[in-house]
Amino acid sequence: xxxxxxxxxxxxxxxxxxxxxxxxxxxxxxxxxxxxxxxxxxxxxxxxxxxxxxxxxxxxxxxxxxxxxxxxxxxxxxxxxxxxxxxxxxxxxxxxxxxxxxxxxxxxxxxxxxxxxxxxxxxxxxxxxxxxxxxxxxxxxxxxxxxxxxxxxxxxxxxxxxxxxxxxxxxxxxxxxxxxxxxxxxxxxxxxxxxxxxx
Numbered sequence: 001x002x003x004x005x006x007x008x009x010x011x012x013x014x015x016x017x018x019x020x021x022x023x024x025x026x027x028x029x030x031x032x033x034x035x036x037x038x039x040x041x042x043x044x045x046x047x048x049x050x051x052x053x054x055x056x057x058x059x060x061x062x063x064x065x066x067x068x069x070x071x072x073x074x075x076x077x078x079x080x081x082x083x084x085x086x087x088x089x090x091x092x093x094x095x096x097x098x099x100x101x102x103x104x105x106x107x108x109x110x111x112x113x114x115x116x117x118x119x120x121x122x123x124x125x126x127x128x129x130x131x132x133x134x135x136x137x138x139x140x141x142x143x144x145x146x147x148x149x150x151x152x153x154x155x156x157x158x159x160x161x162x163x164x165x166x167x168x169x170x171x172x173x174x175x176x177x178x179x180x181x182x183x184x185x186x187x188x189x190x191x192x193x194x195x196x197x198x199x
Contacts, residue, residue: 005044005075006084007101010093012108016085017074024077025085030055030070035189036107037073043187044104050075090135094143102147103183106130111169112181112195126199128177132156134166148176174199 005027008014014029027050031037037052056070075081097105109131115124132140137156144153154173158165172180178199185196 001044001046002048002078002080003096004101004104005040005048006081006088007093007096008040008044008104008108010088010090011097011101011105016081018077018082018085022077024079024082026077027075027081029073031073032068032070033189033191034069034071035191037071039187039189040104041073045073045075048075048078090133091139094135094140097143097147099147099179099183100187102144102180103187106180106184107188107192107195110180110184110195112197125174126177126197128172128181129169130172131159132168132170134168136168137170140170144176148179150175152176 009016009027009029012029013031014027016025017028018025027045029037029040034052041050041052050073052071052073054069055072056067058067058069106128111129111131113127115127135156137153140156141151141153145151152173153176154171156168156170159167159169181196181199185193185198188196
């Protein structure tokens with residue numbers, strides 16, 4: 001269970017943190033969606049507990065006027081977390097991924113936009129993507145081929161013309177996106193179901 005949490009920190013909305021006086025690391029996630037952090041606490045940390053706290057109030061000073069409360073989930077320290085921080089890479093985390101890991105990653109960093117036909121504006125499906133940071137297709141796709149059973153995995157590209165090589169997104173083709181959305185819908189809190197439409 002802790003390995004899945006570590007995998008998610010490498011790929012999704014989390015990071016490793018160590019108190020200056022400690023030799024071991026924590027896992028930390030932040031989100032405006034407390035329900036999602038509650039899910040992670042129960043299903044990723046499980047019997048290795050953690051705490052959830054508000055770290056920023058809505059409309060806080062030095063934040064946008066319409067900012068929402070920001071919450072943080074912090075695990076307790078553990079030698080396995082420290083070992084992963086010191087010895088694992090994002091490529092290693094990708095090799096650990098199964099369908100559930102991709103679903104969690106999608107809820108963290110994914111986007112689903114309704115597409116409409118250019119002429120009559122009829123519904124044409126969805127454009128599904130995951131922000132992958134600086135990961136390239138040749139890092140993501142070998143393991144993804146095994147998980148999704150296809151070599152047709154779409155493409156990885158810069159988010160816009162000004163984006164750096166560390167600001168990439170994976171545009172996911174429909175057959176793969178359907179699998180990810182289906183799995184994500186099983187775990188998404190009600191407040192995040194909008195990200196997991198039925199295709």
